[in-house]
Amino acid sequence: xxxxxxxxxxxxxxxxxxxxxxxxxxxxxxxxxxxxxxxxxxxxxxxxxxxxxxxxxxxxxxxxxxxxxxxxxxxxxxxxxxxxxxxxxxxxxxxxxxxxxxxxxxxxxxxxxxxxxxxxxxxxxxxxxxxxxxxxxxxxxxxxxxxxxxxxxxxxxxxxxxxxxxxxxxxxxxxxxxxxxxxxxxxxxxxxxxxxxxxxxxxxxxxxxxxxxxxxxxxxxxxxxxxxxxxxxxxxxxxxxxxxxxxxxxxxxxxxxxxxxxxxxxxxxxxxxxxxxxxxxxxxxxxxxxxxxxxxxxxxxxxxxxxxxxxxxxxxxxxxxxxxxxxxxxxxxxxxxxxxxxxxxxxxxxxxxxxxxxxxxxxxxxxxxxxxxxxxxxxxxxxxxxxxxxxxxxxxxxxxxxxxxxxxxxxxxxxxxxxxxxxxxxxxxxxxxxxxx
Amino acid sequence: xxxxxxxxxxxxxxxxxxxxxxxxxxxxxxxxxxxxxxxxxxxxxxxxxxxxxxxxxxxxxxxxxxxxxxxxxxxxxxxxxxxxxxxxxxxxxxxxxxxxxxxxxxxxxxxxxxxxxxxxxxxxxxxxxxxxxxxxxxxxxxxxxxxxxxxxxxxxxxxxxxxxxxxxxxxxxxxxxxxxxxxxxxxxxxxxxxxxxxxxxxxxxxxxxxxxxxxxxxxxxxxxxxxxxxxxxxxxxxxxxxxxxxxxxxxxxxxxxxxxxxxxxxxxxxxxxxxxxxxxxxxxxxxxxxxxxxxxxxxxxxxxx
Numbered sequence: 027x028x029x030x031x032x033x034x035x036x037x038x039x040x041x042x043x044x045x046x047x048x049x050x051x052x053x054x055x056x057x058x059x060x061x062x063x064x065x066x067x068x069x070x071x072x073x074x075x076x077x078x079x080x081x082x083x084x085x086x087x088x089x090x091x092x093x094x095x096x097x098x099x100x101x102x103x104x105x106x107x108x109x110x111x112x113x114x115x116x117x118x119x120x121x122x123x124x125x126x127x128x129x130x131x132x133x134x135x136x137x138x139x140x141x142x143x144x145x146x147x148x149x150x151x152x153x154x155x156x157x158x159x160x161x162x163x164x165x166x167x168x169x170x171x172x173x174x175x176x177x178x179x180x181x182x183x184x185x186x187x188x189x190x191x192x193x194x195x196x197x198x199x200x201x202x203x204x205x206x207x208x209x210x211x212x213x214x215x216x217x218x219x220x221x222x223x224x225x226x227x228x229x230x231x232x233x234x235x236x237x238x239x240x241x242x243x244x245x246x247x248x249x250x251x252x253x254x255x256x257x258x259x260x261x262x263x264x265x266x267x268x269x270x271x272x273x274x275x276x277x278x279x280x281x282x283x284x285x286x287x288x289x290x291x292x293x294x295x296x297x298x299x300x301x302x303x304x305x306x307x308x309x310x311x312x313x314x315x316x317x318x319x320x321x322x323x324x325x326x327x328x329x330x331x332x333x334x335x336x337x338x339x340x341x342x343x344x345x346x347x348x349x350x351x352x353x354x355x356x357x358x359x360x361x362x363x364x365x366x367x368x369x370x371x372x373x374x375x376x377x378x379x380x381x382x383x384x385x386x387x388x389x390x391x392x393x394x395x396x397x398x399x400x401x402x403x404x405x406x407x408x409x410x411x412x413x414x415x416x417x418x419x420x421x422x423x424x425x426x427x428x429x430x431x432x433x434x435x436x437x438x439x440x441x442x443x444x445x446x447x448x449x450x451x452x453x454x455x456x457x458x459x460x461x462x463x
Numbered sequence: 464x465x466x467x468x469x470x471x472x473x474x475x476x477x478x479x480x481x482x483x484x485x486x487x488x489x490x491x492x493x494x495x496x497x498x499x500x501x502x503x504x505x506x507x508x509x510x511x512x513x514x515x516x517x518x519x520x521x522x523x524x525x526x527x528x529x530x531x532x533x534x535x536x537x538x539x540x541x542x543x544x545x546x547x548x549x550x551x552x553x554x555x556x557x558x559x560x561x562x563x564x565x566x567x568x569x570x571x572x573x574x575x576x577x578x579x580x581x582x583x584x585x586x587x588x589x590x591x592x593x594x595x596x597x598x599x600x601x602x603x604x605x606x607x608x609x610x611x612x613x614x615x616x617x618x619x620x621x622x623x624x625x626x627x628x629x630x631x632x633x634x635x636x637x638x639x640x641x642x643x644x645x646x647x648x649x650x651x652x653x654x655x656x657x658x659x660x661x662x663x664x665x666x667x668x669x670x671x672x673x674x675x676x677x678x679x680x681x682x683x684x685x686x687x688x689x690x691x692x693x694x695x696x697x698x699x700x701x702x703x704x705x706x707x708x709x710x711x712x713x714x715x716x717x718x719x720x721x722x723x724x725x726x727x728x729x730x731x732x733x734x735x736x737x738x739x740x741x742x743x744x745x746x747x748x749x750x751x752x753x754x755x756x757x758x759x760x761x762x763x764x765x766x767x768x
Contacts, residue, residue, distance in 0.1 A: 276764070377472070388534065391478055392705045403761040404761055408758065433469050433470025438474055
């Protein structure tokens, strides 16, 4: 039971819309061309390792990781590199991108072999080479997350199966369709990082996933399945840690500060498959839903144009106002349907115009709903006031920096104010102000 | 196709819907006032509502601000102001009350969301101070001869001498300003607001509980105290005004407690019979401080790593 006197942290009461929960995953046919931007993760932009005309195979390294926080990028098709050009990604940055025209053979790179793992070092190196990033949407390089100076501080591995965003059921299908990989992935991470306890957190709106996990973990007292309330944003890292362990990550801290590592369920399943096959991250499961003719779950090669994904689901239906990769709360607007699927995209959603178009903002009526909704326990309406007054000290006192931009405050605002945008600006102001000092 | 920052969707709430819910919640009490005090009560309500809306429109027109009357907040203020007036009040006084509420207490401070005190409370207090005689010339429910009497004391004053039956207090068939007497109708409205999640029950419950406890300690009859005067109206509809009440659970508890203490202090130990509107006004002024002192604690306790 949360202490309501400390913070309301009610989150947002969202319609779950898990329409594809029971629809089995199918493979999207191999696209004619894929486009691989060298930035599909948090951290340094990968460096292209191929040039126009090069022959590549499934699993061939296309971009090498640049720096410690970065991830390599591999080809999901066999064929020829037909272009290397800069493209503008959704953040607005220009990054190099490699276009590969498929030969339809899907020939696997002969160099692909299961990695040799015999200790912690070789395990993290293998993960680093696999190109794995957080598949739940954040895209943080997994190897960085698993590398730490002092392993002994970690006692709990939390598997994030909350999947709290509306529509998305990709992780649910992972539980149902690929449970063995999840368990063996968990055991690998547990073994090489010498972690004592594992908690698999699943929102209660996924009964089938919970049943599968409960039956598989029987007899292993170190793994528990934790049913979680279906409240957005249950799957946010710090919220999940609190729900599963009762521990609160300190301000500016990391999960390791409270002895936890959090991994997405699809990410941990990929670990098992990589150690078994050596095939790097070149394809992933994602949910296609919203205003499309046939909502479904697809296994898609990374770099496939979003248009092909939508066309395979029967195309758009009705008047569509916006296409999003990821969920409607934290996902990213797609600028053009020719844009490719990234590693961290767990969904492609088409929002009807009526849902996508936002009403005009009115005056704040100080109802306090943003304060009640904020899962972190911040006070957006008070922060907005300090932001408007450009009071950096006050922003520091109000602690705007732990805001994770989950969107709950904007979602619940009856005056339809862009509260989350103000929080973003306030965070930037605090960062800038703090630097000056 | 749109390209925008997240979140990409919004819930279906709106300021207008919230105000509409408040208006709906006020309807039982409007009906009760018409039954208890006759059609004159409806006339007063109509006059304050229309003048509040007109003043809001004219002010914003004059100041070249966007026309805000569609948010319905002026309608709510109009009804609440009328609820604080006796049904016998000359209509021009009601219009002055509307002017004070909308132009002085609300718009001069920046309009909806920027007023420091509840506009209807300010309107009532200005009228009560300016026209003390007419503001306490309560109408009494139609008695045997069918004539509304203009005289006498409200139950709060009366209970110092003789007790009214509790049922009369609950149904509101006694003297008073036109919207405050029928506790039953006000409670019905309050339940509607809580069910529709427009208000949290914390402020009204804390306020009423505090009054009940202090009444008991002061040797007064708690139920009589709860059901008389403007307490129900104030606790349910005036103290829960978003703009002028605290945000957090702790803040709301402190606010309700303060309201109860001030109300009882005025009722039991001051010369004025009624303390609700002054209690709300005083606590309105403290809201910024309450908000500052009762801010919620972020996850991680706000301790830096």
